Amino acid sequence: MSGSDRRVAVDGVSKTYDGEDGGVRALADVSFDVEDGEFVCIVGPSGCGKTTLFRIIGGLEPLTSGEVRLSGEPVTGPSPDLGIVFQEYHLFPWRTVRGNVAFGLEQQDLDAGAREQRVAEMLDLVGLEAFADSYPKGLSGGMKQRVGIARALAVDPEILLMDEPFGSVDAQTRSMLHAELLSIWRETEKTVLFVTHDVDEAVTLADRIVVMEPSPGRVQEIVDVDLDRPRERTDEAFAEQVEYVRGLISE
Amino acid sequence: MSTLETDLGTDFGGDYDRRRLARGALGVVAFLLVWEVASWFNPAYVLPSPRAVAEVFVVELRSGAMLTALTASVTHWLPGTVVGTTLGIALGVTMAYSDLADDVATPLVRVLRPVPPLALIGFAIAWIGLNHAGAAFIIAAGAFWINYYAAYGGVDGVPEEFLDVAKSLGVDTDLGLVRKVVLPSALPEIITGIRTGIGRCWMLIIAAELMGVPGVGRELYTASQNLSVDAVLAYILLMSLVYLVLDTGVKSVQNRVLAWQ
Structure with missing residues (x-):
């Protein structure tokens, strides 16, 4: 662990769920680092423990051994330094779009004016100003996830942790959201940790891809993606990269 | 809903x-x-015509007897409902949210739950007396369970993920989670409980006034003892009308508060 460059340090993380026959090993000695401002995807087949890892990094679930550090501080629970975006959005249905985005800000010592301004900035960032007063039930999946992202970013976390955030939207919306997320990432200079099972998605987005393998979940290889952005799925280099990662996963 | x-x-x-x-x-x-x-x-003392009932209704209304009875009923119905509803929601939320409270109180709840409010009349008389407070006690017991179960179910059904989101956004106390997430999320069930309870308690006044406390239910008994079926029906009509007004009022509040659904 050197300096504050390592935004996220996953250090020998293991997780065993209690059960008969000594329980189920979900993760075994998982280690990797994420640098400040980096975009890292975690990819793997189902059963590789990537969602467990997501929950552990987010402080939503305890680990059995090892440690996760955010900017050098061990994770002991959910922290406002880390904004979480879920696949199923989990927007608060009783709050408007504006109310959802304001939720985290209400926990801070901000006067109403500053809060409103921050909410407006966030809605502008995700292009949802026109829907500020709508309730989540009336929004499409893509719009809901934009709200989810705005809500997580509103409190200005260092890290954005996302679990298959675009897994529930159609392909066209997904590629639009990819472009939007990358532009948000560039604009805000956040560190992004993005869990997915979609190799195309990982190669489209990531600086590096942590490829995981199942039973028990562990890191198989960490792949650098040296492709210029914006990346075109039709490029040969893109296809090669995807093939390579797919090859790892199907081994 | x-x-x-x-x-x-x-x-x-x-x-x-x-x-x-x-x-x-x-x-x-x-x-x-x-x-x-x-x-x-049928003879009028068995089944009076609708017109006859309407006439008695108007007479009772004009004489002020209905208003007096209604005021008396509301005098125990309102505090009973308010107290029972408040306690029911408070306990339901606490038990559904806290495993400790749930474990401690569940056996008691299992034993006390089947006791019908009517069975409490004896306690009401012995502890409180034949007065508005005694009647309010029985009504409160009725409101309590309805609201307890509604609030318990609502809080039990709050998605764990909502709590995760709130924690990751800086809500770090149980009180904060209850206030910002648990209560708003469980509000539809809680309001349904309040609405059901208000209606059920209004019907309970009949039982609560059985022991001699004045009110609409008391008038109903007096009328039936006098074999005045027309007056019985007139007071039943009054109860129904009051219920209709109450329920419509609560429903409109419900629709406004739950506009997000």
Whole structure:
């Protein structure tokens, strides 16, 4: 662990769920680092423990051994330094779009004016100003996830942790959201940790891809993606990269 | 609650509502007709005609007897309902949220739950007396369980993920989670409980006034002891009208508060 460059340090993380026959090993000695401002995807087949890892990094679930550090501080629970975006959005249905985005800000010592301004900035960032007063039930999946992202970013976390955030939207919306997320990432200079099972998605987005393998979940290889952005799925280099990662996963 | 009917109502607009109203009116008229015809073949002390009941209703209303009875009933119905509802929600939320409270209180709840509010009349008389407070006690017991179970179910059904989101956004106390997430998320069930409880408690006044406390229920007993079926029906009509007004009021509040659904 050197300096504050390592935004996220996953250090020998293991997780065993209690059960008969000594329980189920979900993760075994998982280690990797994420640098400040980096975009890292975690990819793997189902059963590789990537969602467990997501929950552990987010402080939503305890680990059995090892440690996760955010900017050098061990994770002991959910922290406002880390904004979480879920696949199923989990927007608060009783709050408007504006109310959802304001939720985290209400926990801070901000006067109403500053809060409103921050909410407006966030809605502008995700292009949802026109829907500020709508309730989540009336929004499409893509719009809901934009709200989810705005809500997580509103409190200005260092890290954005996302679990298959675009897994529930159609392909066209997904590629639009990819472009939007990358532009948000560039604009805000956040560190992004993005869990997915979609190799195309990982190669489209990531600086590096942590490829995981199942039973028990562990890191198989960490792949650098040296492709210029914006990346075109039709490029040969893109296809090669995807093939390579797919090859790892199907081994 | 988003029932099929209300969905249709919004989809089909005013025409649908008007048709519903017209059909409802038809049902009422048909019922009154059958009643009227049946009354021709029965003596008035068995089945008075709708008109006779309406006349008694107007007489009782004009004399002020109805208003007096209504005021008396409300004097124990309102505090009983408010206290029972508040305690029921408070305990339901606490037990559903806290495993500790749940474990401690569950055996007690299992034992006490089957006791009907009517069975508490003895306690009401012994502990409190034949007065408004005694009647309010019975009503509160009725309101308590309805609201307890509604709040418990609502809080039990709060998705764990909402709590995760709130924690990751800086809510770090149980009180904060309850206030910002648990209560708003469980509000539909809680309000349904309040609405059910208000209606059920209004009906409970009959039981609560059985022991001699004045009110609409008491008037009903007096009338039935005098074999004045017309007065019995007039007071039943009064109870129904009050219930209708109450429930419509609560329903409109419910719709406004739960506009997000």
